[in-house]
Amino acid sequence: MSVIGLDLGNQSCFVAVARGGGIETVANEYSDRSTPSIVSLGPKQRFIGSAAKQQVVTNFKNTATNFRNLLGLKFSDPAVAHELRFSNFSAEETQDGDVGIHMEYLGEACVFKPEQVVAMLLTQLKKVGEMNLSGKVSDCVISVPCFFDDRQRRALLDAAATAGLNCLRLMNDTTATALAYGIYKQDLPAPEEKPRNVVFVDMGNSALRVTLASFIKGKLKVLATAWDSKLGGRDFDERIQKHFNEEFKNKYKVDASTKPRPRIRLSQESEKIKKLMSANTTPIPMNIECFMDDKDVTAKMKRSEMEELCADLLARLEVPMKKVLTDSGLSPKDLYSVEVVGGSTRVPAVRDAIKRVFGLELSTTLNQDEAVARGCALQCAMLSPTFKVREFKVEDVVSYPIRLTWKPSCEEEEAEMDVFPPRQAYPYSKMLSFFRREPFFIHAQYADGGHTDPNIGRYTIAKVVPTSEGEASKVKVKVRVNIHGIFNVTSAVLVEKITAEDAAAEPEDSTAGEPSGEAATSETQNGAPEGDQPMDVDETPATEATDSASAPAAAAEDASGNGDDGSKKSESEPPKKKVKVKSHDLPIDARVEGGSTHEALTRLIERENEMISQDRLEKERADAKNAVEEYVYEMREKISSTLSDFISGPDSEKFSAALTACEDWLYEEGEEVSRQIYVDKLGELQKTGEPIKMRARESSERQPAFDTLGKTIVHYRKILSLCGGKDEKYEHLSADDIKSVAGHVEAKQVWMHERMAEVAKLNKFDNPPFLSTAILTEKTALENLCNPVVNKPKPKVEPPKDAKPAETAPAPEAAATAEQSQPAPATANIDADLD
Known part of the structure; x- marks a missing residue:
């Protein structure tokens, strides 16, 4: 089974594979380990990755860049308008409100969803993995920005399925970096010691991500994560581009912002000059030939000028870095090191800002470009049964708090509960207990207030009926944030109590202290990976679970005398009857935001295969x-x-x-x-050309073939000469044997002379009457006829019956003594390092 990790970047991608020798970042068909995140559609075929890079200027209308962050977004989302600033394709709103990327394919105007374009890129990355592994690739782990929400993660899973990939995990990119850092460390603290706290700062093309993680031996725990999803290297490029465009307008009277092709060229040159300024303090020139209106343009910029242009961007860098310290409750003195990855962290001003916040020298022990892909490949190897990897637990945290709302009854207002608070570890499950007489729904949404549309999904629990006494039934609902960081309602169970006077009572699930009205309580289960048996932990307080819905429920219990909320029960209350608990699975109708239906996903897969x-x-x-x-x-x-x-x-x-x-x-x-x-x-x-090639080839191969046959004939003539001289080696051969060999040799000699005479009469441009392979065939035939004769073994000579044996075998006792006297063979112990 092949194991690969994919770093799906907004500007470029990397593919890492797990082999017997470890993790390796592999190169594409252009011998480049970086594959551009570009998809271009031509009139006959698609160009993806490196092949599409040259299409950015010449075929900009049908070339998609900066499309990853459009996954799962509605067209009305303000983030879409921000992303389209950096793209050259035209986008439109589809009938269902999603983003539609307009490009021409096979001469027809088409509208593609971002999932389809990402799937095209993933198909190319899959090919890169298969080319290096010489086999099919299916299982993978894909990196995802830590700020992606449920909709975007579901859309990325759809893109992976469209590309024929089985994504074992969507892994936050900074968490993948932390895994690549920690799994190889041999000096991590023991579990009982103080953990090692490390900050990972990843600034790429489109966003800044900061993660603070703690390490102990065999475990990585993310403590806090923060980000600025609109601050990346392209924002610095944009400032430089605007500066030069204004200079060219004043100096050369040309405006690149009015035409796509000059704007793209200026953007590319701005990125190049930014990289050069990061390594040089001297002014860097920019020269573009035939820029606009057949005019050549030139300008210069120093690093200090760029930093002045981007002063507000540099100030924004500190916000997420300070936030991780606040959220984790740590101070800079509690940190062990600060690891930086991502291409934009090579900018000196960015590095200076990181140093100011954390007060530490920056560490670059990781490959700044490939660390994410390597971490994803490690995670894929850990999830795959094919590889044995050192035990290392990864505990990530949810990006956004999740709140559930529901109606206690038709007459009451909605109740709510924050089921997954900020920085909740995942994968993680919680069990919620509801008391209902009829079907009901649960509404999940983000509780941070930072989303334009905070809705996650609506889950209807069906086939809920009251008890035989007409009271509310207990319904246990399991909610989970899975290994991909996606929320879902995984199961719902109706708990039925059956009275049994004479039967032995079974333990009842947490009935004491729970209201019998239409409220909810919660139990939690810790975040074991999908498929593992979760481990029970302490229940959350009832007040946290029941919230405002508990009061009317408790009042109803007081009136009925069945409650246990602090009221005193009647002294004449009869003893409890023994009960049995029976559970029934309930159907769940899930209507989630984002993600494709089975039918829609099937159509996407068919379209990609076409x-x-x-x-x-x-x-x-x-x-x-x-x-x-x-x-x-x-x-x-x-x-x-x-x-x-x-x-x-x-x-x-x-x-x-x-x-x-x-x-x-x-x-x-x-x-x-x-x-x-x-x-x-x-x-x-070829009907004319191949015979010419054949004649030239035969001309060069024919004489060596004749020489080989001639040497074989000479060899057997020498043997015949030895036989005539009564040589001891061949004296056992009979006269018929010698005559047979002589006949075969003479026949091949005649055949060779006749063929050589035929060839001597030909011109070089005439087709030969036979091929050199025929000469070699005759040579092999001669050997097959003569070798069995000349190599015939001599007959064995029986010794005289009265002859004494030359040597006498030693006595058994002597042999045993000699055997014991031999030294014992040396042995060596080999300790295998199972790690």
Whole structure:
């Protein structure tokens, strides 16, 4: 089973694989370990990754960049408008309110969902993994920005499924970095010691993420995470771009913002000059030829000027870094180190800002570009049964607090409860107890107030009925944030009490202290990975669970005398009856925000497979065309040089004309034809060209083949000469044996002389009457006929019956003594390092 980790970046991606020797970041077909996050659609096929990079300027309308962060967003979300500032494609709102990316494919205008475009990129990354592993890739772990919510995570899972990938986990990118850092550390504190606290700052192309994690031996625990999803390297590029555009407007009277192609070129040059300024303090020049209106432009910028332009951006860097310290309750003196990753952390001003906040020198023990991919590959190996990895537990935290709301009854207002507070560890489950007489719904939403649309989903618990006495039934609902960081209601159970006077009573699930009205209480289960048996922990206080809904419920219990909320029960109350508890699974109708239905996902997969097939057919067609073009150029050069002796003058002129005609056809009506036509055209040329190649090849191989046969004949003639001289080695051969070998040798000698005479009469441009392989076949036949005769073993000679044995075997006792006297073989103990 192949194991890969994918760092799905907004600007570039990395693929890491797990092999027997460890984790390795692999290169794509261009021998580059970085694959650009670019998808370009051509009239016949798609260009993805490195192949699409050159299309950004020439085919900008059909080239998608900066599309990852559009996953799962509604078109009305303000984040969409921010992302589209950095994109060149046109976007529109679809019928269901999602983002539609408008591009042309196969000559038709198409609207693609961001999930489809991301799936195209994942398909290319999958190919990179398969190319390096020489096998199919299915299971993977994909990095995800820690600020992605449920909708965006569901959309990314849909994209992975569309690309044919089985995503074992969506892993927060900073958590993957922390795993890549901690799993190799041999000096981590013991569990009973004070943990090691490390800050990870990841600033990439589009966002800044900061995570504070604690490490002990065998465990990583994320304490706090903060981010600025609108602060990345591209924001610095934009400031530089605007500065130069204003300078060019004043100096050259050209405005790059009015036309897409100059704007793209200026953006690319701005990114280059930013990188150069990060390594140099001297002014860096910018020169662009034929920028606009056939004008060449030039300008300069110093690092200090860039820092002045981006002063407000640099000030924003400190906000998330200070927030992780506040949320974790730690101070800079509690930190062990600060690890920086991401391309934008190479900017000196960014590094200075990080130092100011944490007061520590920055550590770069990790590869700034590949750490996330390596962490994802490690996590995939840990989740895969194929690899044995050192035990290392990863405990992440939810990005946003989650609140549940429900109606205690039809007449009452909604009640609510924060079921997953900020920095709650996950995977994690909680069991909620509701007391209902009829079906009800639970509404999940984010409680932080930072979302334009905080809704996560609505879950209807069906087939809830009252007890036989007409009272509210107890319904236990399990909610969970799974390994991907996605919330869901996983199960609902109706608990039925059956009175049994004479039966042995079974323990009842937490009936004491729970109201019998329509309220809810909660139990929690800790975050074991999916599929593991969770471990019970302490229940949360009843007041936290019941909230405002508990009061009317308690009043109802007081009136009925069945409550246990502090009121005194009647002294004449009869003893409790023995009860049995029976559970019934209840259906859940989940209507979640984001994610595709099964039918919609099936259509996406079919569409992606169709495009993959089209890409394959177009590649085969292009390969067939290239084969014709290559053959034309090859034969035209060779028939006038190395192959000129093997084709007659008239035939050479005729073949040269055919090659020229084929070349003209290739660049005219043969520019866009089917693969089969190219195959047929190549076959026509090969009918003339391949015999020429064959004659040249035979001319070089024929004489060595004759020499090999001649040496074999000489070999057997020497043996016949030895036989005539009564050589001891061959004296056992009979006269018939010698005669047989002599006949075979003489026949092959005659055959060789006749063939050599035939060849001597031929011109070089004539087809030979036989091939050199026939000569080698005759040589092999001669060996097969003669070797069994000349290598016949001598007959064994029986010794005389009265002869004494040459040596006497030692007595058994002597043999045993000699055996005991031999030294014992040396042994060595080998300790295997199981880690």
